[in-house]
Structures are given as C-alpha cells and as structure tokens.
Amino acid sequence: MGMTAYHRPTTLQDALAIRAGADVAVLAGGTDIFPARTARAAWGDPTHRDVLDISAIPGLRDIEETAEGWRIGCLVTWSGLLRAPLPPIFDGLKAASREVGGMQVQSRGTLVGNLVTASPAGDGIPNLLALDATVEIAGPHGIRRLPVADFLTGYRATALAADELVIALQVPRLENAQGGFRKLGARHYLVISIAMAAGVIATNTAGRITAARIALGACSTTAQRLPALEAVLTGVDHAQAARVVQPHHLEAITPIDDIRATAAYRRDAALVLLRDLLEARA
Amino acid sequence: MIDIAFTLNGAPCTVTAPPFAPLSDTLRERLGLTGTKEGCNAGDCGACTVLVDGAQACACLIPSAQVQSAQVETVEATDGAVGAVLARLRAAFLAHGAAQCGICSPGMLMAAADLLLRDAAPDRAAVRDALGGVLCRCTGYAKILDAVLDASPQATHSPLAGEAVGASIARLDGAAKLDGTDRFGADEAPADALWLRVVRSPHASARFSLGDLEAARGALGLEAIITAADVPGLNAFGIMPNLKDQPVLADGLVRFRGEALLGLVGTREAVAAVRDAALPITWHPLPALHGAAAASAADAPQLHAHAPGNLLIEGRLNRNTPARDVANAEGHFTTGFVEHAYIEPEAGYAQPAPDGIGMEVFACTQAPYMDREETARVLGVAEDAVRIRPSACGGGFGGKLDVSVQPLLAVAARKAGRPVRIIYSRAESMASTTKRHPASITARMAADAEGRFTSYEFDADFNTGAYASWGATVANRVPVHAGGPYRITNLRNRARAIYTNDTPAGAFRGFGVPQAAIATESLVDDLAEQLGLDRWEIRRRNAIGRGDTTHSGQVLHASAGLPECLDALKPDWNAMLAQVAAHNATAPRVRLGAGIACMWYGCGNTSMSNPSRMKLTLARDGTLTLFNGAVDIGQGSTTVMAQICADALGLPLAQFRFVLGDTARTYDAGKTSASRQTFVSGRAAMETGLALRRRILALANAGEDAVLALDGTQLRVGEARVIDLAALPEDLEAEGRYDPPTTALDADGQGTPYATYGFAAQIALVSVDTALGVTKVRRIVAAQDVGRAVNPTLVLGQIHGGIAQGLGLALMEEFIPGRTENLHDYLIPTVGDVPEIDVHLIEDPEPEGPYGAKGVGEPALVPTAPAILSAIRHATGVTMRQVPVLPHRLWEAQRALRR
Ligand SMILES: Cc1cc2nc3c(=O)[nH]c(=O)nc-3n(C[C@@H](O)[C@@H](O)[C@H](O)COP(=O)(O)OP(=O)(O)OC[C@H]3O[C@@H](n4cnc5c(N)ncnc54)[C@H](O)[C@@H]3O)c2cc1C
C-alpha cells in the first residue's frame, strides 16, 4: 500500500490531465473502493492502482434545475439527494437513497459512484434507468453524453474510457410523473438487494398512464428496462396497472443463482415487486 | 505521506499520514485515538463511526486526505455540542446497560450523537434509522434504543452493604467502554513492536512446499518469516487435553481454507506490502471433503491418522427402549456454519522476556489459563513462564475460547526477540477461527393418546471441520440435551463429530444444543398437530420439573422452573393466537404466525471438574481487593462477582477494588463458557467473601450476624468492636473455591453431568410475506428460570443478546467458506431486525449457586430459532427443516407444499 500514488487535484482540468496520463482509480466517496481494497488485501493482494481523488474539485456537488430537467453533479451523495427539494418523479431515487447501506454510507457514497461501479445490485441504477437519465462525461476531447442504458455495457462494466470522468447526470423533466422503488433484501438495514424494481409513471388528469418507465435490478448482469411492460401500461388506468404485469413481461431478464437467492425465486420475486410498485402508484 | 490539517474534536490538528490510509487508521495509529474501533474495514459494521462535518461516516472508508480542512469528531470529544451530547448518551448507556462488550459502543454513541444533534426528541423509528449502520452482536439493541431515547443525566445508585445481589447496578467496567479508553486487543502495543501478518491457505486441502524463504525475506525487507520449523515447542494446539491436532503453522499440508502456514514479521509497511503471490510457495491442491456426508463416505480419504472414517468422536445416551406410540413424528434437519461475528477481530501482542524463556501475551480471550497452557506448550517452556494479560474482549460467544493469535505471536516474538503485534482482518478472523457446527439430524419422537412423550431418538452428524476444537464437547453435550426439557422415558441419542476440510467448528453459545432444539421442537409441534393439542399445552404436560428425572438419570431436586416459565407465557400465548387468527382472517398475503419452544441447558462443563478460585484481601491500608480471574467478555461477570462477594462479606460494593483476569495475579477462574461464570465463579466469589468474613469475625470474636463497616483503616465489627487494620501484623486474606458436583457419564450417557440446569421457554410472533417468502419477527416473549437474577439489567442483556443471535440463526446467518467471509455477505441482525422483547424472569433458586443464581448466557439463544420456525409454520403451513430460512427457501417450500 505504500507505493500507491494519490492525487487530489482542485480543478477538473488537472483531474483530466492526471486521468489521461496514468492508469488511476477514480475515487469519489470511496465506499466501493475501500471495501474492494480490503477484500483483495485479505487474501494477499495489498497492491492498488494509483488514486485520483476527485472530491476536492469544486462545483460538482450541486443539484441544479435546468431548462430540460435536472443536473446532478457527480459528487452528490445519497444524503445530498435526500436533503434536496425534488419533485415526486425522484421519489424512487430518494427511497433508494434511504435504503443504501446505513447513514454512514449515505453521507459519503455518491450516486455516480454507484453507477460507475455498475454492480447488478446497485440500487441507484434501476432508478436512473426509470428516470431516463443521461450520463455527462468529460474527456480530453470535451464533453459527451450517453443514456444510462448505453453507459452500462455489462457486469461491472461501463462505456467510460480510461481517460474520462463522469461529471454529472441529467434527468429530463416529465410532467405529472411519480417515481417509486421496491427493494428486497434479507435484513432491514445494510443489505445488498436480492432484487429490486424502480419505476416512473406519468398520468393524465383522468388517471390514465401517459408514460411508464420500469426497470429491474439484481435480476440480470445489468439492471434493465422492461419495454414490453412499459408499452402495455401506456393508456391503462393507473388503478389497474398492477394487474397488467404478467410473467412474459420479464422474459428479457436473466437472473442467477447465488448465495442470496435462486434464479427461479428472483424471477418470481421481481414479478411481485413490480406489482407492488404499481399498486402503490409507482 | 502528506500533511493533513483539520479540526479534531474542536481543536486544530495536523497529522502526517499516507493520503490513502483510512481515517480510522490515521486516528488510531498516528494520533493515538483508539476509541474509534475497526471491525471490518469495509463499511459493514459501523464500529468506526465518527462525525465528519457533522454527519456520521465510517472512518474506515474515508481516505485520510479527504479530511483536509474538515471537522472530525470522535468518541473522545468532550467539548462543544458534540461533547455535551456524548456526555448525556454515556450516562444513559451506562444506566440502561446498553454497552456489553463495548466494542460497538463508540460507533453507537457517534451515530446517536449525529441524530440528537439534528433532532433533539426523536422517536424510536428515527433512532433505528440513525443506528442502522452500526452492528452490535451482544445486546440485541433494545437497551441501546432505550438509552438513546433517554439520553439525559441519570441518577446513579450504589447499593448498601448486603443489598448488592438483586440490584440492577451499572456495570463496573462500563465507563471506560463508553469514553473510548477501554483497551481491546488492537488498542495497545509496545512502541517498538514489529507486526505479524499471517499467510493463509487459499485451498481447503493441499500439500505445499516452500522455496528460498531467506532470499524472500531479504528481498521483501522483512525481519523474519516464520514457518512450522520455527515453533520451539510442540507445533500443535487443541482444546481436548490429549488431542492437540491443529498446527500453529501448517507443515507441508493444509486441511482448510484459511489455515496458517507462514508468518511475516517486520515493520507494518513491510508486512502489509507483501503479495502472497510473491512468496516462494508451491501448491499441490488435493480433493477436499466438504460437509460431514462427504467425509463419512466409505471411500473418503482419511484426514487425520488418529481418526479412521474421519470420526472424531461419538456421544451416546441410551435409556430404556424407544418404540412407536399413538402419535409419531420424524424429520430430517440441517443447519449450516454460523459465525460468531463478534465485532472485534482477534488482536494483541506478545512481549518476550529478556531471559529468552518468558513470554507475555496481551490479547482478547475467553480463557486466559487455557491460552497460557497452549502458548507454553508451543514455546516449549513451563506454564509459569507465560503470562496472559487479557485485553478487553470485544465479544466472544465461544469463538475466543480457542487460541488464535496467541501462539502465533509467541512464536514470532521468540524468533524476532522483540515484541510483535497483530490485528486480524475481518476476512482472516472469519476464515480461520471456529464456527458453530453444521448439523445433519434425523430425529423421531412419539407420544401417547394424552400427549405424553414416550420415546425419542436422535441421530446427528456434526461437521467439526479440519480440527477437533470443541467437537468432543458438542458430541458429549448434545445427547444429554437433545430430547429437550421434557419427561421422556425411552431415549436413544447419538451425536457424532466428523472431520472435514471445512473451517474448524468449535464452541458457540449452546455447544450444539441450539441445533438439536430446532429438530426436537419441530417434532413436538408435529405431535401436537397429530393429537389436536395446543402447542403450549403439549409442552406444559411434558415439561420437566422439580423431582423429575432427566434423560441421563439425574433427579432434579431443585431449581427446575420450566413449568413456571410456561405458565408465565400463557396469557401472552393466548393473546398472540387470538391476534394471529384475527389478522389472518382478512389478510391472505402477509400472514401472522405464533410459535413456541422450550429449552434446558446444563451449566458448566459436562461431567468434568471445572473449578474456580478467587482471592480477597483487606490490606492494612484499608483497601479491599477482589482478585478475580474470570474474564468479562461483555456479559458482566466482573460486576456480578463483585455484587456476590460484597454481600457475602457484608461490605458495600463501592469499597471494592479489583484485579481482573491476569494469569500472573489472579487464580484460575476457568473459562468464560458453558454459562458457568455466574454459577461456578460466582459461588467461588461468594465463598471468598464468606471466608474473609469468618476471619474478621474470628478476629473480633464477634457473632455471625455482626454488621461490618469499613472507614479508612478502621473496620467496625458489630456495635462494640473496631479492628485497626493498620495495626495488624499482615493484610487479611481469604480464598474461596468451587467446583460443581458432577459424576462421569457411563457408556449409556447416564450420570450427573451438570450440577444445575437453566430452563427457558419463548414465544415468537412473526409475519410472513407469503408472496416473497420474507419473514419478519414482530415480537418475542421470553421466560427464563435464572435461579436468582444477581443483576437484572445484565440478565436481561444476556437474554436480549441471545435472542438476537437466535433470530440470526433462524433467518439469515450462514457461513460458507470462501463465500461469506465478510459482514456484507454474512448477515447478522441489525437494529431493524430485532423485535420488541418482553422477558419474564423466573427465579427458582439453585441451592448450589451463589444466592440461588445459575447460568444465563447460553440458554436464551436456544429456544429462539425453534420458536420462530414454529411461528413460520403457523403462518404458512410450511415446516422448515433447514436454517437459515432465507426468503427463497421459504418461497420454495411454500411452492412445494402447494404442488
Ligand atoms: C456498508 C455498505 C453498504 C452499501 N450498501 C449499498 C446498498 O444497499 N445499495 C447499493 O446500491 N450500494 C451499496 N453500497 C455501495 C455504495 O455505497 C456505492 O455504490 C456508492 O454509491 C459508490 O459511491 P462512492 O462515491 O463511494 O464511490 P467510490 O468508491 O469512490 O467509487 C466507486 C466507483 O466509481 C468510480 N467513480 C466514482 N466517481 C466517478 C466519476 N465521477 N467518474 C468516473 N468514475 C467514478 C470509481 O472509480 C469506482 O470504480 C454500500 C457500500 C457499503 C460500504
């Protein structure tokens, strides 16, 4: 551990220069980086890549309302999300923020860090999919934007290049929309999801669904939207939405057997979570 | 290294530290603030919780560089708003008994302070949310919640002479646990100590050869690399007197993943920087035997020369001849490895004496005298050359009865000729130390038409892992208890301990009895169902009581309060059943269920002498000192011994001083295990107090009921006599000893294995979300016969803590070697998982025990899991015969039932 270089620049330009110049691990809240380091060291690998700590860069901690929607800086933490005055479309993300780890983790861990880790069990990710969020990426050639679904390329893998940084998430506005989240775990606090469902539902004054965006987490190598379900939900009376959900809407998911649950259980539980989510008006 | 300037506990601070080192490490190792604890270094336990810029955070997850310019508050804070809130919290924690071992207390206090600074009058739910990230393995959380809700200055009361027993006084060692000054294994070491890092096998079964270690040592900048060849004495340890089967350092062959083979000794930086892959170790993996079934197969390779068929031991109990009856139940049950998950990983240091022979070891332990014996054998020196100074022990539950760091440290310190320290990582602690035995049980039970139990048969294989540890104890204890606390005349019980290539299984609260109770109580429910009897009723009809004969032929002459326990629960049971019926009538998905279970538990070692001895001195300068060798691992023995001794002597508790568990200064008070300390050592403390009292009375020629009063060196005896201690030729000294009367068990397991038994019954209310298979325990009501509650607050603490562990056993805990070696994959209950608990203390005095007391430590855990399983069955109709009942397992069992 003695050999690891540690950079803590105070401007984005410096950070990008460091990132471009060396193979560094980006560190924001550290709540994924440190446990991973502990796990490796426990079985005899104390080495670590050099670290680029981005926490001293100003201007990345804000949630701003823009013309199109909202921009969430990459250093916004779970507690930062919880404190922010945000409309009901964010209720699912807020529910997830409340259920990530304990308050200690919420106060340091960032939403963007959760996304970049790209764990199938990352609680932020299905919510970002349901919010139709876009990832704002800074690199040597400027800024590019990718939808979250394209940003996630596989199990713990993203489209982020070695010389890039995520600087923000952008969430588009959707009128009369409500977010929701359902997490299933084997204990109350500090628990990794066995399965989870997130949704954003917009309704008209008659109570009919005008837009539905539904995502499942921990049921495939990456969280994913359920376009087939979303299609049939559109136009349905919200009060009836839970009844619309059928097993074939989940055909795209590929749950696995692991220490936390079996694949068959996950598939069935996902169905229950989805119905519960829609029952509770997303 | 960088300079980091920040505000620490209100004062400016600059520290030079590696920027990537966790803040917890910088606080502890560079700033000497060891009040912040490290239990996992992964964010999972919350023991390291501090405030950073006013918000609670895990110091183990924060790179030190990030606190530049920040405000950091730790448990050591005394000033300002944080200091004031902490002072109120400390007082409440002390009064409510919210700190047991105390290793979680700093984290709990900081998390609670974070809440109270934001919200001066929170409700219970808000407190739960605030404490959700801090694990406690001892208390079951209830007292912690009470304390946070009552964070205010508390009236302290100190009992008068003769009134200590029965008083809920605050634990005597509590203050240091709450201000961060208590010294746990990782909190103290000589400044010049080298560090030891153990290299462990990644294979469950393998041969290995070592290359040029001297070259590696030089290249890696280490002081030494120790191997089996460096063990000066016998390279073996183990619990059984004539079976030392586990090497300190493996010698060419490893039998489980996590077994130690090398010790790297050097500076902290040097040992931490070594990659195992850079060491000259050549592995030759062998097929591994996982599970008792694989190891008992006819063609299984033999793992130890002394154990054909990989059978370590078989314990039996036979009484008359079991037969079928009107109602007959049978089942097969399985339980997994359970991890103790004490929040303090093993740690300590060894200091060699300059003579090249002596060795002092400071480490967390439950059994200092056994550690001394094991360490001396490994060093090849006489026992009195080794001194064991127990550190504060951050939880044990049986897992710190075996040696862990002690012999490794001693060998390393001997080789280096310098003090050497070690702190196990969480993964290392979980992979290398003992677990609860997985059990595979087949049991049968029969009852007559009136529901009287007539026959019981039990056959179980316990996976003792790669080494014996306490396997023999489990095999002996289980047959005696397996049938449960019921009158049964025909029994045939077998328990085998089988060697495998899994993690060694050892002692864990209950020594195999909790596993057996899961089987037996399930069969009792089967019989009740077959006979159409209420589950409480069938237990009450069969409950063993005073005058009854146990399965090993022992007549219970006194202190057998199970019938009273059940009677105490009856009103709650009826109310629970009514609540369940009313709820389930209208709620098809989330169903309630009520469950019930009983238990008994013999206090002390099975059919073995296990004496305790203590000393009390009244010095010529008027100081009164109890020399107490019993290690307080959080359960409160230090306080309980003092209460008992004070009343036996007849002086107020406040006048006592203590010398505690130090093999150089105290007598052997045995192990802190088998629920024996209050009963056995407590009786020794009583005898010690009485002995000094007799000496004083003789000296003063006073009558038996003379009242004593000590004022400086003036000891008043009765109305008329005053002894001037200063004028005596020597200090007054007295000793007391107690060894519970037991007899050996014959080949059929008949005899008097224990002098006394604890009894308990519990009822549980659960809700099951049948669609998701998720069980939530809503309420537990416990009734426990404790003989006499010497300190009711401490007794309740033991019961709450046992119930929380029983809940974990039932619903979430399963150690899988290589898979769940951390506290996020291995789940223990959080503050959100433990329900409200009500306790009825039944006091049926034990004549052998001090003031009627007997053991409480283990019993509370035993009935919890079976009561929860009984409730799940009531809610769903599904009988779960495997624990933990993970959601997917319950979901699958429900589907199988419907099919
Ligand atoms: C005890 C505990 C409990 C937890 N419980 C949950 C839970 O219930 N649910 C859940 O979803 N998660 C949980 N987590 C993980 C969660 O805390 C993280 O996923 C967190 O959100 C990551 O944020 P961070 O800022 O701490 O990331 P870091 O650890 O700093 O970084 C995480 C990853 O993201 C990369 N990264 C971070 N920021 C950027 C950036 N701006 N640009 C490029 N790369 C970046 C890093 O290089 C790294 O690969 C838990 C963690 C702990 C320790």
Ligand code: FES
């Ligand atoms: S040591 Fe930090 S959470 Fe366990």
Ligand code: FES
């Ligand atoms: S008192 Fe909480 S872990 Fe021991």
